[in-house]
Amino acid sequence: LAALILAPLAALTDTSAERGVRTKLGLPGGGGLPCGATHDSPGWAGGGKLPGTIDEPRGVAVGGRVYLAGGTLEIVDYGKPSTVPGVPERVEVRSSRQVLRFDPRTREYDELAQLPEPLNHVGLTTYGGDVYLVGGHGNIVFGADAKQGFWRYSVRDDRWSRMPPMPTARGAATAQVIGDRLYVAGGMLRGRALRTLEAYDFSERRWHRLADMPTPREHVPGAVVGGKLYVAGGRSEEDYSLRTVDRYDPRRDRWEHVPDLPQPEGGGEAVAIGGDLLVVGGGDDREKWVTGAVQRFDPATGRWSRLPQMRTPRHGFAAAVVGERLWTFGGSPCALFAASDVVESFAPGAGGT
Numbered sequence: 001l002a003a004l005i006l007a008p009l010a011a012l013t014d015t016s017a018e019r020g021v022r023t024k025l026g027l028p029g030g031g032g033l034p035c036g037a038t039h040d041s042p043g044w045a046g047g048g049k050l051p052g053t054i055d056e057p058r059g060v061a062v063g064g065r066v067y068l069a070g071g072t073l074e075i076v077d078y079g080k081p082s083t084v085p086g087v088p089e090r091v092e093v094r095s096s097r098q099v100l101r102f103d104p105r106t107r108e109y110d111e112l113a114q115l116p117e118p119l120n121h122v123g124l125t126t127y128g129g130d131v132y133l134v135g136g137h138g139n140i141v142f143g144a145d146a147k148q149g150f151w152r153y154s155v156r157d158d159r160w161s162r163m164p165p166m167p168t169a170r171g172a173a174t175a176q177v178i179g180d181r182l183y184v185a186g187g188m189l190r191g192r193a194l195r196t197l198e199a200y201d202f203s204e205r206r207w208h209r210l211a212d213m214p215t216p217r218e219h220v221p222g223a224v225v226g227g228k229l230y231v232a233g234g235r236s237e238e239d240y241s242l243r244t245v246d247r248y249d250p251r252r253d254r255w256e257h258v259p260d261l262p263q264p265e266g267g268g269e270a271v272a273i274g275g276d277l278l279v280v281g282g283g284d285d286r287e288k289w290v291t292g293a294v295q296r297f298d299p300a301t302g303r304w305s306r307l308p309q310m311r312t313p314r315h316g317f318a319a320a321v322v323g324e325r326l327w328t329f330g331g332s333p334c335a336l337f338a339a340s341d342v343v344e345s346f347a348p349g350a351g352g353t
Contacts, residue, residue, distance in 0.1 A: 026119045037312075037333075038342075039292065044311045047327065047343035048107045054096060054330040055339040057258045058124035059318030060131060062205040063157060066102040066327055067112075067131050069153075069295070070095065070119040075337050076139070082227060089190040090197040091141045093337070097141040099153070102329070104197050104322050104345070116151060122185055122220075123175025127202060127264065130155055132163070132207040134184050137171040142342070146189050149311050150200065150253035168196050174222025174270075175228055178250050183210075184230055186247070188218035197248065211253050214245045219315075225277050226299055230258075232279045235266035241284040243265065262304050267315035271326055273348055275299070278307070280346075288335045290315055312342045324348070 047203070057071035067227035077092040084090075095118035101110040131153040137146055147170075150163040166184060173187025173194070181199040194211035217234030224230070229248040235241055256337065265282025268291075272278075277297040283290035292313030296305050308329070317331025320334040326346045332338040 003085060022301070029279070033046050034189035039309065039311055039313075041308045041311050042347065043308050044344055044346045046311065047104075047345045050099070050330055050341040050343055051109055051111075053341045054098075055332045055337055056120040056316040057096070057318040057330050058122050059320040060126050060310070060327055061320040061325070062129060064104070066104070066151070066318075066329070067124075067155075068098075068100040068102065068318055068329055069124055070097070070099075070115055070122050070136060070139050070315075071135060071318075071330065071339075072120045072141070072337060073339060079149065080304055082142065082144075083111075084142075084190045087142055087284045089142070090144065093120065093139055093141055095137070095139050103329070104325070104327065108244075112162055113153070116149070116162075116185060119147065119169035121188075123173050123187075125175045125177050125182060127177045127180075127182060132175070132182060134166055134175050135170045135173055135187060138152070138160075141171075142191065143168055146187070155238060164205070164207065166200075167198055167209065168194070170194055170196070170218075171216040172220065172235075175218040176222050176224045178224055178227060180227060181208075181250065183229055183248070183250070185222055185229065186213060186220040186234060191237070192216075193218040193235065193264045199250075199272055211248075211255060214246050214257065215242065215243055216336075217244075219267040221265070221268050221279055221282070223270040223272045223277055225272045225275065230270065230277050230297075232277065232297075233261050233268065233282060234252075234266040235285075239284075239286045240264075240266075241282060256313075258297070259302055259304060261295055262306065263291065263295065265291060265293065265295075265315075269317065269319035269328070271319055271321050273321055273324060273326065273338050276289050276348075278323070278348065279327070280326070281310055281317060281331070283332075283334050283335055290333060290335060294346070306344075307348060310346070311344050312340075314340070314342065317342075340351050 170187030268282025
């Protein structure tokens with residue numbers, strides 16, 4: 001790899017509440033220190049900046065452009081008693097209603113119709129040329145119930161409309177489409193990591209409960225490769241990052257285990273490129289680290305390999321693939337919360353080991 005270039009992040013929120021949380025938990029940046037650095041890395045390139053800093057947005061590509069929705073703008077308060085059984089303290093944040101459309105050719109953003117409510121940790125996917133959003137959290141991330149909402153965004157009309165709600169409220173799940181079904185796997189509800197898999201059938205216009213995942217997980221990286229749903233890593237109920245990878249076959253309604261990740265991760269993203277599964281970034285809030293690892297799984301051989309790391313290691317970022325290039329937006333370069341405006345892209349053809 002090219003030599004490491006140490007540089008401050010382009011922008012990083014640094015509110016007193018965020019510094020207080022990081023200080024209490026012993027996290028980097030608790031004393032107002034720089035919270036991250038950018039590394040030169042083959043195949044990766046800077047992509048300008050977001051219009052503002054954001055943590056935990058979600059993204060999806062439609063028609064050669066990337067749609068970005070929701071996220072966490074800042075921490076407002078931390079440590080007050082929770083009203084949810086089993087969750088002793090709550091984290092209050094300021095969530096975003098913003099929806100942006102990014103054009104990779106011009107590097108320009110259009111601001112679109114806002115979300116129906118402020119949300120973070122949503123599931124975002126596409127079907128039939130439109131964008132679909134499921135679940136998420138509001139302004140209380142821990143210590144309040146997650147959302148059951150299911151929304152359709154019309155790309156043509158720039159308008160959100162309500163769909164039948166999910167049977168199970170959850171945030172930090174993965175939402176993926178296979179055929180005429182939208183699958184929602186894992187996620188978090190009342191401090192618990194879920195095994196739950198549910199699917200909305202667009203032709204039947206109703207939800208189905210399907211086979212549970214073998215491993216409960218939240219902050220779930222998920223992607224569809226070869227008509228099968230992969231969930232890779234994520235976080236356990238105890239907030240540790242996971243290595244386990246499971247694959248779901250929708251024809252048989254059955255899960256199977258595939259080889260573990262070489263490196264555990266939680267809160268990263270998974271995408272499909274060129275018939276392979278890429279698991280990008282992530283971290284561990286319990287052990288207090290963030291990674292820029294890019295791990296590639298070849299379904300034909302059943303083997304993992306490593307690709308060049310992210311320029312800016314992050315978790316909680318949005319990711320989308322346009323053509324054969326991966327785009328990443330925002331996220332946190334520190335454990336816990338630290339919104340950034342970082343935009344970077346990656347061409348996997350740069351190689352790996």
